[in-house]
Amino acid sequence: MKRTTRTTVWVIDPDPILRRGLRAVLGPAAGITVLGESAGVAEALAAWARQVPAVVVLEPAALGPQAPAAVAGLRAAGPHVLLLAERPAAGEMERLLLAGAGGYLAKTAGGEVLAAAVRSVAAGHRVLDGGFRPLLAGPAPEAQPRPADVRLVRRLSARERAVVKLTAWGMTAREIGERLSVSAKTVETYRSRACAKLGVQSRAELVQWCFQAGLWTPGDLEREPAGPPGGVQPGGAG
Template sequence: MSSILLVDDHAVVRNGLKQMLIEHLGSVVLGEANDAIEAMQQVRKQDWGLVVLDIRLPGRSGVDVLKQIKSEKPHLPVLILSSYPESQYAVRLIQAGAAGYISKDSEETEIIKAVKTAAAGGRYINEIVGGLLANTMSRSFSNADDLSLYESLSDREYQIFLELASGKRAKDIAEKLQVSAKTVATHRSRLMQKMGFSTNAELILYANKSGLLL
């Protein structure tokens, strides 16, 4: 393992990760990026052995960054390290090519294990994520109609769905995702139609019952 790029918008998180990785891995080249633009600049500038990526970034999200990395450098492993619970993003991002998904609340030993596994070319799937993947596969094999409603959403629709489900206003979502309020309204209309909802209250109730909220 020669080099790792850490992508997180909080310097304190990056510093903590650097200290942890140096302590456990010894000699390793570490790079940093605090948003999507810096991340892609670093990815294009150097051949990294691994990218450790947060989902919540200013501007374009880590979801977008993952897809762009896999498009430009498909063999570069990307490990997702996020504060979002596994139930919200793990399956979707692993299906998009992530080498693993691990919570920032995980024990230090598990984070190091995930880093080593991903850097070696493997996929790190813990018990929680494994269960989610198994449930998804089981539903897809049994009957397409049994798939969860949110699984039909595009990545952007899914992001907006989660933001709406957490009670955020369209204006706040637009500012967070750096898109127009009209774009948010368009995606909201599409996702509500796909999911068969007419009000935000129905959407929030569904998200709670599905275990998608913290």
């Protein structure tokens, strides 16, 4: 008799009640095994020493502005990512799909729909809730992660590296400018230069590259950056 391969799942949410609810829904589903749950991304990664799940289910709103970086980090670690939301903003949804999310499903979806979405995402298919499709200007974007050449880091100036790391942390150009004592326009200039040097085309690709190169780790989600990274002095030349 042929043995059926089960899809392993990990649930991430800061609310323990929501985590238990998702486990209760997915646990009995055919072909699905819930390996565990955690309140955050860093805790999940630390727990995957023995087995990395096939799919991670989480709500991006719980991660705040660091959601794209968290999704990119999870994908770099191996699992596919299925996001649950009430009704995301169009820009947010595209950023998360480009960061590597395999699917976006309404939180109101039934148990059978959720289980089917998990299996589909695990198989490498893109899943998008029908109610969310009108939020996209065109077809759902496909993430195209590629290995990072860490040698390219040496091409970045100290200021460019600082901007890249803070971008991966989820900060806007204005927020980065305030932290580094430069204008938002100057931040965009540094970011454009960094993208050109690293061979990436978008902010989402830049975040993915940052994870793969080891410039930023999911553990950073657990703490606010203390100051300009990499020893960069505010207002200094880059």
